[in-house]
Amino acid sequence: AVSSCRSLQRIVCSGEALPVDAQQQVFAKLPHAGLYNLYGPTEAAIDVTHWTCVDEGRDTVPIGRPIANLGCYLLDDNFEPVPVGVLGELYLGGAGLARGYHRRPALTAERFIAHPFVHGERLYRTGDLARYREDGVIEYAGRIDHQVKLRGLRIELGEIEARLLEHEQVREAAVLAVDGKYLVGYLVLHHAHGDWREVLGAHLAEHLPDYMVPAQWVLLEQMPLSPNGKLDRKALPKADAGQPSSVYEAPQSELEQQIAAIWAQVLEVERVGLNDNFFELGGHSLLVINVISRMQLELGLRPSPQDIFQHPDVRRLAAHLEGQGGAVTQDKLSRLDALFDDMGPF
Missing domain, CATH: 3.30.300.30 (ANL, C-terminal domain)
Structure with missing residues (x-):
């Protein structure tokens, strides 16, 4: 059995984020071996941080702390240090930095910057996102080039x-x-x-x-x-928006019909059924805000974004709102109409 391989003393992981599943498998199958997670790019002599893996009950494996003569800095867009728990770009400094890229001065100038805190030294910007834990340990959180505009x-x-x-x-x-x-x-x-x-x-x-x-x-x-x-x-397979995941069932109650009508307008679809999922019809987080605004304006209701995420079809959202005493009544609508009458024309 694998667990009987007692001659294996150390397992060193580097070059890719270490999944917590892999860590747990090593703990289960090779309990006598030490597991170490290292982090660092070629531009900084390969390894910069070190972590001795232990079962902390967390969902990620940290990259640890810098080794001797190297330093890590988590900075925001203004090259200011980020607080504990906040994501920042990871910059590296110290004795291990390369001089630059061979015959690529523009790329060298982009990636190797003047040290903002130590005169005459440089930092390498890794393009990686990370955060500090409260104990000072660094957690890797992915590549910054996966940053997009939506x-x-x-x-x-x-x-x-x-x-x-x-x-x-x-x-x-x-x-x-x-x-x-x-x-x-x-x-x-x-x-x-x-x-x-x-x-x-x-x-x-x-x-x-x-x-x-x-x-x-x-x-x-x-x-x-x-x-x-x-x-x-x-x-990764393409996800098709705008396709309902269930057979159409017409909304029944007045509130269900009102919610369905607002969703259809916001999503720009012909109709919304009782069991159609808002997000599978093409809804997204910004449209959730649009729906909330419309429901407040037209129905006098203001569900939270979490209400819609947890109750993403008409049936469940209407039942949730009615359970909170949020059913629309003619009296409530009349008060809303009177409010707009008092406001006069826009």
């Missing part, structure tokens, strides 16, 4: 993926922006329990702005990999 808003895909990986149901995660309009989350789950879409959407909504919650989800048995074993984002 309807004018900057989205850090690595941050979304890192938050997804924190959830106990998620084994692997990837997020893509489609046509600059909406986000799609690709997942490999340990177990796809019940309404996992709503659960994960609500989990992200607790930690991230609404516009960073994927509008659609694609469940995979495994992530597509390139020949060198890394995630092949170009091979």
Whole structure:
């Protein structure tokens, strides 16, 4: 058995983020071997940080702290240090830095910058996102070149993926922006329990702005990999928006009909059924805000974004709002009409 291989003393991982699953497999099958996670690029003599792996019960494996004569700096866009827990770009300094790229002065000037805190020294900007834990340990969070703009808003895909990986149901995660309009989350789950879409959407909504919650989800048995074993984002299957996932069933109550009418207008679809999923019809986080605004204006109701993420079809959202005493009454609508009458013409 693998566990009887007592001659193996150390396992050193580098060059790619170490998944927590792989760490746990080593702990289970090779309990006598030490597992070490190293981080660093070629431009900084390969390895810069070191971490002795232990079972902390967390969902990620940190990259640790800098080794001797090297330094790490997590900086924002203004080259200022970021607070604990906040993502920043990882810059490296110290004795291990390369002089630059051979016969590529422009690239050298872009990647090797003047040290903002130590005169006469340089830092290498890695293009990686990371954050400090409260104990000073560094957690890797993905590549900054996975940063995209969605309807004018900057989205850090690595941050979304890192938050997804924190959830106990998620084994692997990837997020893509489609046509600059909406986000799609690709997942490999340990177990796809019940309404996992709503659960994960609500989990992200607790930690991230609404516009960073994927509008659609694609469940995979495994992530597509390139020949060198890394995630092949170009091979991820296309997600089709605008297609309802259920047989059309007409809304019945007055509130259901009102919600369906607003969704149809916002989503620019012909009709919305009782069980149609808002996000599978092409909805996304910015349209959630639009829906809330319309519901407040037209119905006198103001559900939270989390209400819609947790109740993404007309039937469940209407039942949730009615359960909160939010059913629309003629008296409420009359008061709203009177309010607009008092305001006069726009």
